[in-house]
Amino acid sequence: MNITPDPWIWLSALLTLAIFSFLFRDNIxxxxxxxxxxxxxxxxxxxxxxxNQMVPNLFEPLFIQxxxxxxxxxxxxxxxxxxxxxxxxxxxxxxxxxxxxxxxGAIIPxxxxxxxxxxxxxxxxxxxxFAKWDTGLWAVIMLVGVISVLIYFFFSQERxxxxxxxxxxxxxxxxxxxxxxxxxxxMSRISLLIGRLQFLLGPWLGIIE
Amino acid sequence: xxxxxxxxxxxxxxxxVVIAIAIMIPLLKPIGLxxxxxxKSQRLFAAIDSLGPQSNPILISxxxxxxxxxxxxxxxxxxxxxxxxxxxxxxxxxxxxxxPGLAEIALAQIPKEFNKEYGKDFVFLGYKFGxxxxxxxxxxxxxxxxxxxxxGTPLDSIEITAHIQNYDDLSLMITLxxxxxxxxxxxxxxxxxxxxxxxxxxxxxxxxxxxxYVETGQVVGLLAGMKGASEYEILVHEHGYSExxxxxxxxxxxxxxxxxxxxxxxxxxxxxxxxxxxKK
Numbered sequence: 498m499n500i501t502p503d504p505w506i507w508l509s510a511l512l513t514l515a516i517f518s519f520l521f522r523d524n525i526x527x528x529x530x531x532x533x534x535x536x537x538x539x540x541x542x543x544x545x546x547x548x549n550q551m552v553p554n555l556f557e558p559l560f561i562q563x564x565x566x567x568x569x570x571x572x573x574x575x576x577x578x579x580x581x582x583x584x585x586x587x588x589x590x591x592x593x594x595x596x597x598x599x600x601x602g603a604i605i606p607x608x609x610x611x612x613x614x615x616x617x618x619x620x621x622x623x624x625x626x627f628a629k630w631d632t633g634l635w636a637v638i639m640l641v642g643v644i645s646v647l648i649y650f651f652f653s654q655e656r657x658x659x660x661x662x663x664x665x666x667x668x669x670x671x672x673x674x675x676x677x678x679x680x681x682x683x684m685s686r687i688s689l690l691i692g693r694l695q696f697l698l699g700p701w702l703g704i705i706e
Numbered sequence: 707x708x709x710x711x712x713x714x715x716x717x718x719x720x721x722x723v724v725i726a727i728a729i730m731i732p733l734l735k736p737i738g739l740x741x742x743x744x745x746k747s748q749r750l751f752a753a754i755d756s757l758g759p760q761s762n763p764i765l766i767s768x769x770x771x772x773x774x775x776x777x778x779x780x781x782x783x784x785x786x787x788x789x790x791x792x793x794x795x796x797x798x799x800x801x802x803x804x805x806p807g808l809a810e811i812a813l814a815q816i817p818k819e820f821n822k823e824y825g826k827d828f829v830f831l832g833y834k835f836g837x838x839x840x841x842x843x844x845x846x847x848x849x850x851x852x853x854x855x856x857x858g859t860p861l862d863s864i865e866i867t868a869h870i871q872n873y874d875d876l877s878l879m880i881t882l883x884x885x886x887x888x889x890x891x892x893x894x895x896x897x898x899x900x901x902x903x904x905x906x907x908x909x910x911x912x913x914x915x916x917x918x919y920v921e922t923g924q925v926v927g928l929l930a931g932m933k934g935a936s937e938y939e940i941l942v943h944e945h946g947y948s949e950x951x952x953x954x955x956x957x958x959x960x961x962x963x964x965x966x967x968x969x970x971x972x973x974x975x976x977x978x979x980x981x982x983x984x985k986k
Binding site for chain 2 (some may be wrong): 520521526541542545546548549550560600602603606607608610611615616618619639674677678681682683684687688689690692693694695698704705
């Protein structure tokens with residue numbers, strides 16, 4: 498065991514233990530660490546937004562380089578604060594309308610390409626998919642899965658006849674998907690615990706390398 | 707209270723302690739359980755391995771914060787080692803405000819292992835706010851979005867970036883992503899809109915969401931959580947690219963044992979539940 502004399506590692510380790518203490522029950526040490534984290538995060542975000550965003554993208558071009566065009570985004574941004582003055586509160590709609598219009602135009606075509614066209618193509622049978630028996634089998638399973646899940650979410654017709662078993666098959670595919678997601682979630686949370694234990698046993702206590 | 711009822715009422719503190727012990731034991735005394743390389747990780751490795759000194763640079767986006775370090779930071783280290791060992795030039799950026807701190811740690815350590823020089827072999831662009839404008843802008847002109855690097859040096863005067871215009875001049879984009887903004891935005895704008903080659907490393911929570919995009923070929927390769935990071939570390943090690951520390955691989959014994967304990971608790975809880983329900 499080779500405990501570090503580094504005060505920053507000590508601080509980090511003690512804050513980690515303070516957060517872990519919540520697993521026993523809520524307590525003042527946990528609350529202190531939680532509030533410290535929220536405060537430090539907010540302060541960091543404000544500082545980095547100011548230095549990385551506001552200064553180089555607005556104040557420098559407008560006030561130092563004298564580029565008058567930048568007054569337009571400044572006014573648009575200030576319109577957000579109009580909400581605090583009831584008489585001119587309607588001005589907030591201007592930047593929101595601009596962002597919605599621009600955002601929709603930029604995102605919708607790309608979203609259609611990413612999630613509809615390419616994903617639909619992925620379910621189609623191709624010669625390459627059947628080049629090997631296993632890839633062919635997976636292609637068939639994928640198509641059956643997509644169709645059965647889509648039928649499960651088709652609510653315009655009563656589930657009778659062929660619709661019922663196909664929708665039930667869709668439930669099985671959905672459950673498999675949820676199971677995979679849950680398994681990965683457990684894996685992720687365990688990974689976070691491993692990371693902290695590696696830190697406590699390594700840099701802090703010096704038990705492991 | 708009979709034993710089956712007791713099984714459904716195990717205090718959570720007991721469960722936490724058992725899991726913590728189960729994870730700590732293999733960290734203190736590694737078991738050496740085998741790690742199988744998944745095809746999705748192999749594909750990302752192969753994509754980078756096919757590049758060399760003459761290839762266009764790779765762009766790595768650090769889209770995570772310190773909370774996700776156990777899963778994503780080992781990926782960053784392993785990918786950087788792979789790139790530098792193959793003399794591939796690397797451009798690093800971040801869509802998360804906490805990214806620059808993590809990039810500074812990695813870029814202070816890994817390039818030294820391979821005697822790589824800032825500006826000639828790698829460059830760090832820093833963090834920018836506004837994901838849509840950033841990624842769409844980079845598809846048109848990277849220098850309009852990042853006129854200067856993290857240290858304020860104009861990109862035109864840096865060797866790697868002097869001749870780079872947009873995504874077409876990059877071999878591959880890799881996002882190490884813990885949420886939004888991250889892999890979804892890179893796929894949406896860089897891949898779907900500009901047809902760029904995108905590789906993804908995600909926390910295990912997001913892995914199942916990325917699978918459909920890997921199957922359709924929209925994603926070059928995928929590293930999923932600590933497991934994906936450990937696979938990449940092993941690939942880099944087995945190919946003789948680096949003898950550096952493999953943090954994720956060290957944690958995989960603990961990961962497996964932790965899963966085993968959770969499975970045992972799930973089975974115990976279910977047995978207790980079904981037996982007590984039948985008695986009622």
